[in-house]
Amino acid sequence: MRLLKAAFVAWALSAASAHALNVFACEPEWAALVRTLLPEARLTVATTAAQDPHEIEARPSLIAALRRADIAVCTGAGLESGWLPMLQSRAGNVKVQPGQPGMIEMARFTRLIDPRPATLSPFAGDVHPEGNPHFHLDPARWPELARGLASALGRILPAQSAIIDARAQGFAARWTDHLARWRSRLAGSDRARLAVQHTTFAYFFAFAGARVVADLEPRPGVPPTPGHLSETLAALRGRAPEAVWLATYQDPRSARWLIEQLGHGRLIVLPATVEAGADEVGLVRWFDVLVEALAALTATVPAASK
Ligand SMILES: [Zn+2]
Known part of the structure; x- marks a missing residue:
């Protein structure tokens, strides 16, 4: 009887997890994509736009969330190397250890800019040992990122792979329209x-x-x-930039100082990702904000001043 009960509990648990998969997203932009491809998933998002994704605190709540995760979706390319390995080791969850199918690194699905030589010393203080990991800021990469994530999810959830693929295709088709709109707004940037x-x-x-x-x-x-800063100031004197553009989480004091010294330029501070609860609509709105900010800045620059 006890055995039967245990078997029933195991069956009930697996049936439940098939419906409510636990997904741990390292950054809100990947959570937004998971909401499109796997809307039934239960999500935990480790970081917000107010935090520097290179360095967050390995809080107990995050360790607990990674412990119960079936799948983790992170940037990879070294972005989370300051905190994710510690979370993985403390969570002790085999499904989301490095190299496991459940540990999905989005950097696998695209090519980084500024790739670094493999010989770069880890003591050089460079937090981009493999190249620039902030590729989610390129709107043109999102269709390939969606297809990449869909195929990785499909391998873990073969019964759902057709529907996940269809959602990724839908995303890519809708995204094509947004890309055309953004490209046209950014003409002259x-x-x-x-x-x-x-x-x-x-x-x-x-x-x-x-x-x-x-x-x-x-x-x-x-x-x-x-x-x-003084070298930068000297180099920019006489040809000041139109703006110093920062992410919300960055300390603006150096930028303010530079603008004051140059006597020219705006300070633009914008989120480097979506809000934690954002979905595809939130992603589009976030890119809309970035595009409009740059288009507005470009509009202040005379066409002849190249
Ligand atoms: Zn970085």
Whole structure:
């Protein structure tokens, strides 16, 4: 009788998990994509737009969430190397250990810009050992990212792979229309010259054709130093950028100082990802905000000032 009861409990649990799969998303943008491809999943999102995804605290609640996760969807390419390995080791959940099918790294489905030589010293202070991992900022990559995630999910959930694929195709078709709209709004963006602090938005600027003329970080992940800031100021004097463009989580003091010294330029602060509860609509709205901000900035630059 007890055996029968145990078997029943095991069956009930597996039946329940088939309907409510636990998915752990390292960043809100992947949670948004999971909501499109696997709307029935129960999601935990580890980070928000207010946090630097390179370094978050391995809170007990995140360890617990990763422990019960069936699938984890993260950026990879070293973005989470400061905290995810610790979560994986403390969670002790075999399904989401490195190399397991349940541990999905989105970087597998695209090609990084600024790839680094394999010989780069880990002590160089560069937080992008494999290249720039902020590829979710390139709207043109989302169809391939959706197809990649769909195929990885389909391998874990073969019974649902057809419907997941169909959802990814639907996403890609809708996305094509958005891309056309954004490209047309961003025409002329090569007139805008921008300073940044970290290469967070590099993929977005590459998509738009905007030019990044200075980075307030001496190396990716190294906060601005007085020496680097004064060199940057000297290089930009007489040809100030139209704006210093920061992510919400970045400290704006160096950018404010630079703008004040140059006597020119705007400070633009925008989220580097969607809100934690966002879905596909939220993704589109977020890119709308980025596109409109850059289009508005470009509109202030005379066409002849290239
Ligand atoms: Zn980074």
